[in-house]
Amino acid sequence: MVCFLNPRIQESSAFFLMMFAWSLTETVRYNLYWIKLAVGTTPHWLMWLRPRSFATSLQYSIMIPSEAKANLQNIQRLAISHTFILRKVFRENVYVGRLSRQYAVSICLLMLLYPTVFPSMYLYMFSQRKKYLYPKPARPEQTEGIQFPKDAQGNRSTSVFGQAAFAASVFDKDPQAAIAVMREKNWRFSYGKHVLHNVALSCRSTTDCVEIAQAGLHFLHKNFEFVRDGKAMSLETAMKEISGSFHTMQINGAGTLAKDFIVPYDPAPYPKTTETIPLAGEELKKQLQRWVDKGTIEPSARDAIAMVSENKKWLDLRDKYFVLLGAGSAMGPYEVLLALGANIIAVDLNRPGIWKRLINMARQSPGTIIFPVKDVPDTLVTEEKIFESAGCDLFLNTPEICNWLKTVKPDKELIIGSYAYLDGEKHVRVSIAMDAIIKGVIQAREPATSLAYLCSPTDVFVVDKETRDAAEANYKSPSFAKTVGNLIKKFKKTAVQKNIVPPAQDLGGNGYYMNDGIVVAQGPNYALAKRIQHWRAMVARNDGHPVSSNIAPSTATLSVVHNPQFKAAYGGFPFFHPFEVARQETSNAVMGALLVHDICNTDSTAYPKTDIGNPINLFKFGAFHGGVWRCGFKVGSIGETAVTLFYLTTFGPKALQIAAGLAVAAGAFAVTVL
Numbered sequence: 001m002v003c004f005l006n007p008r009i010q011e012s013s014a015f016f017l018m019m020f021a022w023s024l025t026e027t028v029r030y031n032l033y034w035i036k037l038a039v040g041t042t043p044h045w046l047m048w049l050r051p052r053s054f055a056t057s058l059q060y061s062i063m064i065p066s067e068a069k070a071n072l073q074n075i076q077r078l079a080i081s082h083t084f085i086l087r088k089v090f091r092e093n094v095y096v097g098r099l100s101r102q103y104a105v106s107i108c109l110l111m112l113l114y115p116t117v118f119p120s121m122y123l124y125m126f127s128q129r130k131k132y133l134y135p136k137p138a139r140p141e142q143t144e145g146i147q148f149p150k151d152a153q154g155n156r157s158t159s160v161f162g163q164a165a166f167a168a169s170v171f172d173k174d175p176q177a178a179i180a181v182m183r184e185k186n187w188r189f190s191y192g193k194h195v196l197h198n199v200a201l202s203c204r205s206t207t208d209c210v211e212i213a214q215a216g217l218h219f220l221h222k223n224f225e226f227v228r229d230g231k232a233m234s235l236e237t238a239m240k241e242i243s244g245s246f247h248t249m250q251i252n253g254a255g256t257l258a259k260d261f262i263v264p265y266d267p268a269p270y271p272k273t274t275e276t277i278p279l280a281g282e283e284l285k286k287q288l289q290r291w292v293d294k295g296t297i298e299p300s301a302r303d304a305i306a307m308v309s310e311n312k313k314w315l316d317l318r319d320k321y322f323v324l325l326g327a328g329s330a331m332g333p334y335e336v337l338l339a340l341g342a343n344i345i346a347v348d349l350n351r352p353g354i355w356k357r358l359i360n361m362a363r364q365s366p367g368t369i370i371f372p373v374k375d376v377p378d379t380l381v382t383e384e385k386i387f388e389s390a391g392c393d394l395f396l397n398t399p400e401i402c403n404w405l406k407t408v409k410p411d412k413e414l415i416i417g418s419y420a421y422l423d424g425e426k427h428v429r430v431s432i433a434m435d436a437i438i439k440g441v442i443q444a445r446e447p448a449t450s451l452a453y454l455c456s457p458t459d460v461f462v463v464d465k466e467t468r469d470a471a472e473a474n475y476k477s478p479s480f481a482k483t484v485g486n487l488i489k490k491f492k493k494t495a496v497q498k499n500i501v502p503p504a505q506d507l508g509g510n511g512y513y514m515n516d517g518i519v520v521a522q523g524p525n526y527a528l529a530k531r532i533q534h535w536r537a538m539v540a541r542n543d544g545h546p547v548s549s550n551i552a553p554s555t556a557t558l559s560v561v562h563n564p565q566f567k568a569a570y571g572g573f574p575f576f577h578p579f580e581v582a583r584q585e586t587s588n589a590v591m592g593a594l595l596v597h598d599i600c601n602t603d604s605t606a607y608p609k610t611d612i613g614n615p616i617n618l619f620k621f622g623a624f625h626g627g628v629w630r631c632g633f634k635v636g637s638i639g640e641t642a643v644t645l646f647y648l649t650t651f652g653p654k655a656l657q658i659a660a661g662l663a664v665a666a667g668a669f670a671v672t673v674l
Helices: 007-011 013-039 044-049 054-085 087-092 094-133 158-170 175-183 187-202 206-223 235-241 281-294 299-310 334-339 352-363 383-389 398-407 425-444 465-476 480-489 524-542 564-575 584-600 615-620 639-673
Strands: 145-147 225-228 231-234 247-252 263-265 277-279 321-325 343-347 368-373 414-418 450-455 460-463 511-516 547-551
Touching (some): 013 054, 158 175, 158 425, 158 524, 187 511, 187 524, 206 235, 206 425, 206 615, 231 235, 235 398, 235 425, 263 281, 263 584, 277 281, 281 299, 299 584, 321 334, 334 584, 343 398, 352 368, 352 383, 398 425, 414 425, 425 524, 450 584, 460 615, 480 639, 524 547, 524 615, 547 615, 564 639
Parallel strands (some): 321 343, 321 414, 343 368, 414 450, 450 547
Antiparallel strands (some): 145 225, 247 368, 460 511
């Protein structure tokens, strides 16, 4: 655009170098495309030249300086024109003068992007170089175990199946809603409104809520396939007919019980760091109140965590038995529960490294670990043999895990927690695997089995009116984030959307306020996986089982922040009041405390005897949402603004110094020329 509006720049060396850099990359790119289409493979030498490799690094090295030089030349010519040549024209035509000034300012703002965005892009490109030049061999596609069903063409479509699951859940209650789901042509990016409507329909009555959940779960269990030795059957059938199991090992820890409940906390906003403070007692209560005052957590979460800190008897869990499906999960409570002496029945992948870590942690704690092994325990005489024999696969061994859990500690009441997490469609499969295990265990064991879940704040939940009003107030409050977001909104209409949705109504006309925390980028598979957990939580509680289901904050786990863009978004979230991104150790502690409260306090909302009205209300108690519910803007609409704010504040001061220097140099040059 700069070169088009100022043709004289096209005569400069900067223009020539810029065109050379772009031509180099596009030549490589399109040759790569047509050769791959014609031959089916790409020569390694062309891969070496491809984008994200040599060609792109050379392109950036030439393009950035040449574009910067072209912009500087344009600023210089604008300065000359504005000062002498066109001054009379600008006086006579105010609009042209204003447009000229805005154009100059726009170029200066564009120049700020080079020192702010370019370094991270360039470094990220080099980090990806090895991945594209020497890719790791792809893991063989898993064809056994839990699988999405095949369609008429023999494909396993996750989108079509996900649509069908949501449609099946509401068909009996609102056929038109089910039809709308199935007619949705852009399910990948439009699923959010259907999830919102699913929750709204659940608000109509307790009966509707439970029956919608039951219908969704029934469809999933009936239609998911389980493949064993090449033979496909429904997951429901597999759980009934496959009879295998595992042997059991138990290792007792030798540590001492913690005297106080401690929450490690780094008060610096992510990604900045300071000294981590061990919060306990009165200091913990003060911090909990600060979070409530800010709007980062709900008052019920403050009260629950404070009760755990005060009740020393709850810090001794040696009489409790927790089943952790996905025991090694980063967000799971494994370490917190071990420190309180709990008995952990651990289920995780059959990988020696995982079990070496889990078992060693248990030995150093006051807790106990009980785990499945495929060999007779008496034959496991060395540590290495134990690590090799331990574990199982939730996808492949779903019926066997269920059968094993039916027999472990048969006289004890179990608390089964679902903590396994995977990306994409695997998240749905692992969620239905955990649900199938839970369904089988709670039907088979006489003592009341409790359930535990960690909810993501990026979902749809019923909230209190006071929470909704806080979001309204925060939306009206002026802020730097709001100003930047409104600028971005001019280019992307979905940016910084108001965090308010119309309330749902029950059959009596009472309003249910909701928070729409859907992040479209997470995809419909993520939404379905979390819906499976919500549905089971509501059905189980309605059937008389205690259910702990608390909302965890956005957490800077390694699996998330290894992606530079996610890290940048998390770094920009604190600009949106009252957001706070939690460190992993803080999340583990506070979510562990909420679980302990729900299990030990028999008057908590986890227990069915406590009246909460519609089961959809279960998720609004004890929410440690990190600010998602009370922020003025929907969390799914602030990503671009958060990334921009992070880069501006990280590289902005240096960029301003550079821009100021460039402006002075341009002005000096103009004066010298004239």
